[in-house]
Amino acid sequence: MAEISAAEQPADLLDRYRHNAGLSHGDLWLRYFELGGMDDALELEAILCGALEPSAHDREVIAHALNERFVELGGNHPVPYSESDAGRRRNKNGKT
Amino acid sequence: MGNGPTAGQAARGGGAEVTTPKDPFGEFAITVGFENASAVLAIAGEVDRFNAPELGAILDAVIERHRSVVLDLAELGFVNGWGLGVIAARASHLRRSGGTLAVRSPSALVMRLLDITGVAELVLVDSSGPPRCHLGAEQPGEIAAGLLGTGPYHLPVHVGRLTAIPADTDVVDGALRLVVALARATVGGADGASVSLRRHGHLATVAASDQTIADMDASQYATGEGPCVDASVNGRRFHAESLGTETRWPAFTPRAQALGINAILSSPLLAEDRPVGALNIYSRTAMAFAPKDQELASVFAAEASLILAGAGVDVTDEQLSSRRNEALAARRVIAQAEGVIMEREGVEADDAYAMLCDCSRTSNRPFRQWAQDVVASTKRPHLDPESEPGQSHHG
Numbered sequence: 472m473a474e475i476s477a478a479e480q481p482a483d484l485l486d487r488y489r490h491n492a493g494l495s496h497g498d499l500w501l502r503y504f505e506l507g508g509m510d511d512a513l514e515l516e517a518i519l520c521g522a523l524e525p526s527a528h529d530r531e532v533i534a535h536a537l538n539e540r541f542v543e544l545g546g547n548h549p550v551p552y553s554e555s556d557a558g559r560r561r562n563k564n565g566k567t
Numbered sequence: 568m569g570n571g572p573t574a575g576q577a578a579r580g581g582g583a584e585v586t587t588p589k590d591p592f593g594e595f596a597i598t599v600g601f602e603n604a605s606a607v608l609a610i611a612g613e614v615d616r617f618n619a620p621e622l623g624a625i626l627d628a629v630i631e632r633h634r635s636v637v638l639d640l641a642e643l644g645f646v647n648g649w650g651l652g653v654i655a656a657r658a659s660h661l662r663r664s665g666g667t668l669a670v671r672s673p674s675a676l677v678m679r680l681l682d683i684t685g686v687a688e689l690v691l692v693d694s695s696g697p698p699r700c701h702l703g704a705e706q707p708g709e710i711a712a713g714l715l716g717t718g719p720y721h722l723p724v725h726v727g728r729l730t731a732i733p734a735d736t737d738v739v740d741g742a743l744r745l746v747v748a749l750a751r752a753t754v755g756g757a758d759g760a761s762v763s764l765r766r767h768g769h770l771a772t773v774a775a776s777d778q779t780i781a782d783m784d785a786s787q788y789a790t791g792e793g794p795c796v797d798a799s800v801n802g803r804r805f806h807a808e809s810l811g812t813e814t815r816w817p818a819f820t821p822r823a824q825a826l827g828i829n830a831i832l833s834s835p836l837l838a839e840d841r842p843v844g845a846l847n848i849y850s851r852t853a854m855a856f857a858p859k860d861q862e863l864a865s866v867f868a869a870e871a872s873l874i875l876a877g878a879g880v881d882v883t884d885e886q887l888s889s890r891r892n893e894a895l896a897a898r899r900v901i902a903q904a905e906g907v908i909m910e911r912e913g914v915e916a917d918d919a920y921a922m923l924c925d926c927s928r929t930s931n932r933p934f935r936q937w938a939q940d941v942v943a944s945t946k947r948p949h950l951d952p953e954s955e956p957g958q959s960h961h962g
Contacts, residue, residue: 483647505935517684521648
């Protein structure tokens with residue numbers, strides 16, 4: 472039986488953010504596509520529901536698409552960006 | 568293991584219910600029973616990472632004693648990657664040891680998840696269970712329960728799997744004509760039925776049981792009012808019980824009465840949660856549609872919506888297609904901005920993207936606007952191919 476650490480997030484957490492943002496799967500896909508996402512709508516749905524593992528870049532694009540929606544609704548980027556990308560950005564920003 | 572005794576008890580049979588109070592999101596329950604030589608696990612609620620291990624433990628206990636296991640998924644609302652992983656692992660195990668894992672009565676959504684993830688290839692799909700209505704998300708579950716549980720009524724033909732058809736307009740129209748024919752034949756009091764869809768910004772009848780019905784729809788488009796128009800715009804059901812006393816559509820109502828129509832029931836069709844049309848049922852008899860018939864019409868509208876959802880973009884309204892064009896344009900600008908940053912900063916594409924993303928986040932400005940600014944910052948009045956790279960000549 473697999474042990475679940477409390478620190479880990481449920482695989483379908485992204486879909487709950489989508490739901491809370493009031494976006495349909497189609498709406499979110501369009502936003503994701505607009506931001507350069509390469510997966511089709513069905514793949515995105517599978518990622519959101521935890522059935523497919525996104526690449527780090529895809530995870531970033533999905534998080535940003537959701538966060539832009541939350542900003543429109545008056546929120547402040549509640550969806551976490553991936554750690555590796557954030558670290559890489561900090562390094563790059565420090566360098567330039 | 569905390570749930571060992573429960574799992575053992577379940578495996579010994581006779582029927583046992585296991586619930587997981589820890590799961591904060593779904594009403595999850597497993598009931599174990601037996602049919603002939605098969606153990607049948609009925610899973611209700613949603614399977615997620617919190618309760619997937621519980622499902623795995625119970626399955627393991629059952630598999631220890633039974634080679635033929637059936638998962639009854641009729642009450643399963645959703646299963647995520649964790650649950651699918653649990654099912655796939657047990658299906659593979661059973662297969663290797665000469666047994667079988669079958670799934671019975673999955674909803675269209677669950678079946679799609681099984682398909683996407685390849686789990687469907689590991690299990691036997693048994694669709695011989697009781698028929699299921701595929702209702703839209705907006706419609707209450709009691710409708711299905713009421714229709715299937717109380718009377719001799721069953722959906723005459725199950726058309727949900729038609730959603731697998733490709734997005735070909737002719738095929739979609741053909742499927743919608745089938746829905747119209749079924750609605751006309753089975754909804755009590757129906758003298759005719761039609762499907763209206765918004766295409767290129769205008770409502771059009773894509774399927775009608777006869778010319779009178781097509782004329783009825785056309786009268787509504789011409790006057791810009793009527794239950795069909797309202798259902799297509801507002802996304803909810805409009806029922807004109809008796810046109811003799813109807814006041815909502817003064818321009819249209821007399822035209823309908825002139826053609827002998829006295830009751831109309833229009834149920835919305837939805838694609839990607841947007842209203843895109845209506846299933847219209849007409850009767851010559853006032854008060855023709857009993858509550859049961861109204862719910863049945865909703866079921867057919869939900870089936871038609873599934874067909875539209877499966878068909879994708881071609882049948883949705885032009886607002887959506889213009890939104891899609893905007894997305895394409897924005898995507899192009901973002902790709903250009905990425906290229907500019909890659910060149911300026913000497914970074915890889917993903918890093919350039921992350922930098923744009925950071926700017927957008929810290930400034931609360933949309934990504935697209937940042938990208939436009941970056942692209943605009945490269946503009947020069949003239950670009951002379953003979954000049955040195957990086958220089959510009961002002962005419």
